[in-house]
Amino acid sequence: MRSQTSSSGALAARRAAAGLLVTASLAVMAAPATAQSLADFEKKTTVHRLENGWTFLIVERPVAPVFSFATRADVGGAQEVAGITGLAHMFEHMAFKGTDKVGTKDYAAEKASLEAIDRAYEAFDRERRKKGADPARVKDLEDAWKDAQEEAARHVVRNEFGDIVDRQGGVGLNAFTTSDATVYFYSLPSNKLELWAYLESERFLHPVLREFYKERDVVKEERRMRTESQPVGRLIEQFLAAAFVAHPYGQPVVGHMSDLDSFSARDAQAFYRTHYVPSSMVTAVVGDVKASEVIPMVERYFGRIPGGDPPPPLRTMEPAQNGERVVKLADPSQPVYAEGYHKPAATGPDNEAYDALATILGGGRTSRLYRGLVRDARIAAAVQAFSGFPGDKYPNLFMVLGIAAKGHTNDAVKEAMRAEIERIRSEEVGDAELAAVKARAKADLIRSLASNQRLALNLADYQTLHGDWRELFLSVNRIDRVTKADILKVAKATLADTNRTVGIIETTGSATPKPSASTSAKPALAAAGG
Numbered sequence: 001m002r003s004q005t006s007s008s009g010a011l012a013a014r015r016a017a018a019g020l021l022v023t024a025s026l027a028v029m030a031a032p033a034t035a036q037s038l039a040d041f042e043k044k045t046t047v048h049r050l051e052n053g054w055t056f057l058i059v060e061r062p063v064a065p066v067f068s069f070a071t072r073a074d075v076g077g078a079q080e081v082a083g084i085t086g087l088a089h090m091f092e093h094m095a096f097k098g099t100d101k102v103g104t105k106d107y108a109a110e111k112a113s114l115e116a117i118d119r120a121y122e123a124f125d126r127e128r129r130k131k132g133a134d135p136a137r138v139k140d141l142e143d144a145w146k147d148a149q150e151e152a153a154r155h156v157v158r159n160e161f162g163d164i165v166d167r168q169g170g171v172g173l174n175a176f177t178t179s180d181a182t183v184y185f186y187s188l189p190s191n192k193l194e195l196w197a198y199l200e201s202e203r204f205l206h207p208v209l210r211e212f213y214k215e216r217d218v219v220k221e222e223r224r225m226r227t228e229s230q231p232v233g234r235l236i237e238q239f240l241a242a243a244f245v246a247h248p249y250g251q252p253v254v255g256h257m258s259d260l261d262s263f264s265a266r267d268a269q270a271f272y273r274t275h276y277v278p279s280s281m282v283t284a285v286v287g288d289v290k291a292s293e294v295i296p297m298v299e300r301y302f303g304r305i306p307g308g309d310p311p312p313p314l315r316t317m318e319p320a321q322n323g324e325r326v327v328k329l330a331d332p333s334q335p336v337y338a339e340g341y342h343k344p345a346a347t348g349p350d351n352e353a354y355d356a357l358a359t360i361l362g363g364g365r366t367s368r369l370y371r372g373l374v375r376d377a378r379i380a381a382a383v384q385a386f387s388g389f390p391g392d393k394y395p396n397l398f399m400v401l402g403i404a405a406k407g408h409t410n411d412a413v414k415e416a417m418r419a420e421i422e423r424i425r426s427e428e429v430g431d432a433e434l435a436a437v438k439a440r441a442k443a444d445l446i447r448s449l450a451s452n453q454r455l456a457l458n459l460a461d462y463q464t465l466h467g468d469w470r471e472l473f474l475s476v477n478r479i480d481r482v483t484k485a486d487i488l489k490v491a492k493a494t495l496a497d498t499n500r501t502v503g504i505i506e507t508t509g510s511a512t513p514k515p516s517a518s519t520s521a522k523p524a525l526a527a528a529g530g
Contacts, residue, residue: 038473045469046291050299052307053279057459057469058294059286061452067287068172068187068452071200072460074282075275077179077253078314078391084263086219086255087271089177093215094268095184096161096175099206102199103160107208113152114210114265120145121213121264149213156210164199168192172453179249179391181464187453190288194297200283201301204276212265220261223254231333231505239503240390242325243340243397247318249390277308284459284469286452318342318395325501334381335404336505337413339421341494346392346465352479353486354387354398354494356437360429360487361385361420362400366436368424369400373416379408383417393465397501398494410504425491428484441479448472 044060076088100107124141127133165173165186173186188196227233237252244250283302285294321342343354362369362385373380383402390396400421402413448458463469 038470041473042470046295047463047469048291048295048298050278050303052303052305053277053281054298054302054305055282055463056294056298056302057282057284057463058289058291059284059455059459060288060290061286062288065190065288066187066452067190067193067196067285067289068185068456069196069200069283069285070183070185070453070456070460071281071283072464073182073184073276074180074280074464075311076177076181076391077251078248078394079275079311080248080251080255083259084267084271085251085259086223086253087259087263087268088182088275089253089255090216090219090260090263091268091272091276092175092177092182092184093219094209094212095203095207096173097210097215098157098161098208099202100208101202101206102164103157103208103210105155105157107155110152110155110208110210113148113155114208117145117148117152117213118264118266120148122266125262125264152210158211161199161203164195168195177253179253180393181461183457183460185453185457187287193289193294197297197301201298201305204281205305207272209265209268212268216260216263219254220257223252223257223260227252227254228257231329231331232336234331235327235329235336235338235503235505238327238329239338239340239501242327242503243321243342243501244318246316247394248314248316249318249394249396253390273308275311277310278302278305279307279310282460282463284456284463286456286459314394321499321501323498326504327502328504328506330506330508332509333505333507334406335408335410335413335507336401336503337404337410337417338399338401338503339417340389340397340399340501340503341496341499342395343387343398343490343494345395346388350486350490351387352475353482353490355441355479356434356482357424357487357491358385358387358398359437359440360433361424363440368420369402369417372420373402373413374405377416379405379412379416381405383413410506421491421495425488425495428488431484434482434484434487437482438480441476445473445476 041059046058046060048056048058050056077085080087097103100111104110120141124138124145127141128138162173165188169189169192171187175182175184177183184200227237240252241250283298344350359367361367362383364370365375367383367385369380369383369385373383380402381404383400385398385400387398388396389399400417402417404410404413449455458472459469462471465471
């Protein structure tokens with residue numbers, strides 16, 4: 001399976017929450033960093049919006065004869081309701097299954113078989129849910145459903161979509177789903193631009209949900225591996241459910257197992273029709289391309305996709321928290337201690353102050369938490385602070401997390417962490433600390449421009465979230481204007497006892513720490529992301 005689920009982001013300081021920026025990196029470096037200004041990018045960037053509402057960003061970078069793209073669908077786990085959690089991620093998997101022309105030996109026959117599967121599954125699902133259902137009847141209907149799947153499998157050319165991309169020189173074919181979005185990406189030689197336009201438009205114009213229930217089993221196994229078999233995965237799922245009692249950020253992106261056992265291909269089709277409308281799609285194309293050539297191609301191929309009404313806005317907002325919440329998990333794992341504090345969405349006026357706060361408090365080896373807990377006191381093996389978990393489109397969490405060092409406890413980590421939190425919310429940070437934050441933000445921007453693929457991911461992200469790709473650059477300017485008073489203000493407003501959710505893994509028995517956890521909190525959260 002080529003697709004994966006994780007969280008994405010643009011600037012590392014903002015999206016370290018999940019540590020999930022997926023970069024299918026292509027070894028194509030940008031022009032020298034000194035030339036990477038907003039004015040330079042405006043000269044070589046074209047924004048083109050199709051009549052149906054699909055937005056394209058085209059960046060001309062003729063460094064090597066290749067290009068990368070990222071398509072960001074403005075739909076993720078937050079758009080799901082009870083009963084269909086995990087469906088955004090499930091459709092991501094389905095988008096690799098092909099179309100009515102790719103992935104099939106005889107689509108007319110396959111279509112009839114897929115319709116038979118739908119009917120058989122509905123009959124089986126309806127019967128098994130009946131009160132006092134007859135087990136023998138349920139078994140017969142289940143067998144009939146499985147037989148229908150076997151019949152449909154005869155018409156499938158497995159992995160044909162990916163094989164075409166591979167044969168034509170494509171690399172990095174992948175996707176990911178977060179609480180906020182679903183993103184598809186890969187890179188191709190420049191002379192395959194029209195092939196890309198055809199393939200990508202076809203899989204959103206004529207998606208075929210073949211092998212749906214087989215793939216549903218793959219997603220269930222993914223949940224077992226990333227969540228149910230991982231102590232931190234189990235903790236974070238329960239932690240988010242406690243932190244968000246109303247907002248869908250409290251739902252796991254990978255979905256609840258009961259939903260994965262239940263939702264149908266027809267549910268996925270309905271979800272697709274509602275959320276995969278062109279007005280919710282942004283594609284960034286970066287590399288050895290010319291806007292004058294890309295625009296006619298996207299008009300020809302993507303312009304075929306009918307427009308539609310925008311999806312309904314999310315109704316449920318998280319109410320204000322008025323007391324500390326605590327989640328404890330007993331496990332033979334190393335001790336883990338986490339705190340989350342509710343904060344505004346990334347589009348709020350103080351977002352850059354939160355970024356600066358996270359960097360100073362727990363962003364890397366020069367941060368206060370690292371120096372105090374890891375380097376000096378040696379009570380923690382890893383610590384981190386980050387803003388924007390599990391997403392940042394809606395109000396989210398400012399997080400701090402620590403993994404106790406061998407021979408030390410969560411109580412020791414908590415005590416030291418709380419001391420640093422109290423210090424940063426009671427007195428202004430130093431001039432040198434703030435200067436370092438601003439320098440780091442500029443360095444992060446330069447790194448984000450290092451490859452076509454990463455730039456495409458970032459541009460699609462910013463265009464979707466802010467409505468303007470230029471925010472990738474302007475956010476650094478806003479960080480440069482952040483003052484010590486701004487940081488103190490957001491720290492006081494956010495890092496309050498009544499606004500806090502605590503997550504704890506209490507070690508029982510013999511702990512068996514995983515190697516990644518001893519060096520960084522990011523991989524653990526990445527695995528927990530769904």
